[in-house]
Amino acid sequence: MAYKIYRHGNRKEKNIALTFDDGPHPLFTVNILKSLADHNIKATFFVTGKEAREHSELVRKIISEGHEIGNHSFSHKSMIFRSIFFLINEIEKTDKILKDIDVKGEIYFRPPYGRMDFIARMVLRKMRKKIILWNNGPKDFKCSSSEKIVDKVLKKLKPGSIIVLHDGGGDRSITVQAVEKLVPEILSRGYQFKTVSELIS
Numbered sequence: 001m002a003y004k005i006y007r008h009g010n011r012k013e014k015n016i017a018l019t020f021d022d023g024p025h026p027l028f029t030v031n032i033l034k035s036l037a038d039h040n041i042k043a044t045f046f047v048t049g050k051e052a053r054e055h056s057e058l059v060r061k062i063i064s065e066g067h068e069i070g071n072h073s074f075s076h077k078s079m080i081f082r083s084i085f086f087l088i089n090e091i092e093k094t095d096k097i098l099k100d101i102d103v104k105g106e107i108y109f110r111p112p113y114g115r116m117d118f119i120a121r122m123v124l125r126k127m128r129k130k131i132i133l134w135n136n137g138p139k140d141f142k143c144s145s146s147e148k149i150v151d152k153v154l155k156k157l158k159p160g161s162i163i164v165l166h167d168g169g170g171d172r173s174i175t176v177q178a179v180e181k182l183v184p185e186i187l188s189r190g191y192q193f194k195t196v197s198e199l200i201s
């Protein structure tokens with residue numbers, strides 16, 4: 001296990017990873033899980049420590065259905081211009097919460113807003129963390145309709161894509177609708193859904 005930043009997987013194979021940030025949420029995450037189960041596909045959820053601690057039963061449900069869990073910081077505060085103490089605490093506290101909920105194996109990290117400064121990178125390097133960013137982010141939280149989210153994702157869809165959507169942090173009803181439409185469409189284009197660890201292995 002070594003520090004590395006990933007924005008996509010192998011660009012030659014028609015595999016992609018669907019990832020969700022900022023949850024888990026008792027309504028939106030559960031609805032997304034239903035869509036994923038309908039198509040028997042696996043995804044990766046980058047949860048905040050705060051939400052994971054509050055909805056630990058939901059984290060267990062995500063794992064039990066075969067999906068992966070990643071660390072998206074504890075509080076979702078920006079990691080820019082922070083002290084080393086703050087950064088280590090945000091990452092380690094969340095890892096501990098996740099391990100206590102029975103998340104197994106290496107826990108990948110995704111910084112809030114996908115942003116890290118020199119200090120944050122240094123801290124993560126020392127922790128030998130794998131950082132998972134993305135190359136397909138439709139900014140679903142700014143989209144006015146599920147169709148817009150679907151269009152944006154499909155336009156940028158390529159082998160190895162890491163797609164990021166949001167299952168928490170606000171009203172994600174249209175993201176839930178977008179997932180329902182996106183999954184069958186991506187499958188019909190011949191892509192396979194992988195978890196992040198499968199995509200980057």
Ligand SMILES: [Zn+2]
Pocket residue numbers: 021022072076112113
């Ligand atoms: Zn986030």
